[in-house]
Amino acid sequence: MRVAPSILSADFGKLESEVKAICEAGCDFVHIDVMDGHFVPNLTIGPCVVESVVKAATKPLDIHLMVQNNPFFVDLFAPFQPEFISFHIEEEKHANRLAQKIRSLGIKPAIVLNPHTGLDSIEYLLEYIDMVLIMSVNPGFGGQKFIPNILDKIKALKDKIALLNPSCLVEVDGGVSDSNIESLKEAGVDIVVAGSYVFSGDYRQRIESLK
Template sequence: MKIAPSILSADFGKLAEEVKVICNAGADFIHVDVMDGHFVPNMTMGPMIVEAVSKASTKPLDIHFMVENIPFFVDMYAHIKPEFITFHIEEEKHINRVIQQIRNYDIRPGVVLNPATPVSLLEYIVADVDMVLLMSVNPGFGGQKFIPSVIDKIKELRELAIKKNPNLLIEVDGGVNDKNAKLLKEAGADILVAGSFVFKSNDYKKAIESLR
């Protein structure tokens, strides 16, 4: 199991220090939530802040766009060279075009599904992406309660991936903690995003180990 702490829950007053500490505590990726105040009712990090995070990090970045006008944001953040860029299929009309746009920057593309978005919509694109992020809360804010129905979505997605893309990574984001991590792994998840659970703990390393 890979763990990607979400810096949305970090202390932004000492963000570089938080990133360094979380890397040393055993994080596999640094999850970066980019929100524009339109697709979701919140705003977070512009490219200058994300670039500073990248410079402070010894782990690869995993950027999750919760934005409108996705191609514009891909071009704006691509120079930071994250490992992954993921975007919501609910927002994008030309999904394959954006997947290729991300690949053209030598970045691994992924797509994101909101809790109520069915896995069946991925049937004709799952072979073209490296990762699918399943939201287990409605996006926009940290600290929300886990939606249990995502367990069945993970299982369904894993079955689809076995048929069409065996190397697909399944990431889960929202309300992840040490109580549901085992269920997520057993369902077929590869990467767990955890914000509040890690950053609100007294021991980042212990929190990450409990998820793993």
């Protein structure tokens, strides 16, 4: 299991040292939640903050866009060359075009599904993307409880991926902790995003408990 701590739960007063700490503690990615106050009721991280993250990070960035006007934000964050840029299918009318644009910038495209969004919305996109991010909470704020029936959705997604794009990864974000990590592993998840769980304890111990 690869672990991507979400800096949404970090202490922004000492962000660079927080990013260094999770990288030294063995994380695989640094997860950055970009929210615009429109697609979700929260406003978070802009390019100036990501510049500080890049200075401190020794692991690849995983940028999750929760925004309207996805192409604008892709252009804004692509210069940081993250490993992934993920965008919500609920907000993108031209998902295939945007995935191609992200790939043309040397970044792996990923698509995000909210808890209520069906897999049929991305079935015809699976062969063109590198990762699907399944939200296991409603996006916008950290510290929410994991939605259990997401596990069935993950298993169904893995079946589709096996047929259409076996190299496509599955990431889960929301309420991840040591209490549900075994179920997520059994469902076939490749990467977990964990914010409040990692940052509320010993970083190394928390990350290792998810691996």
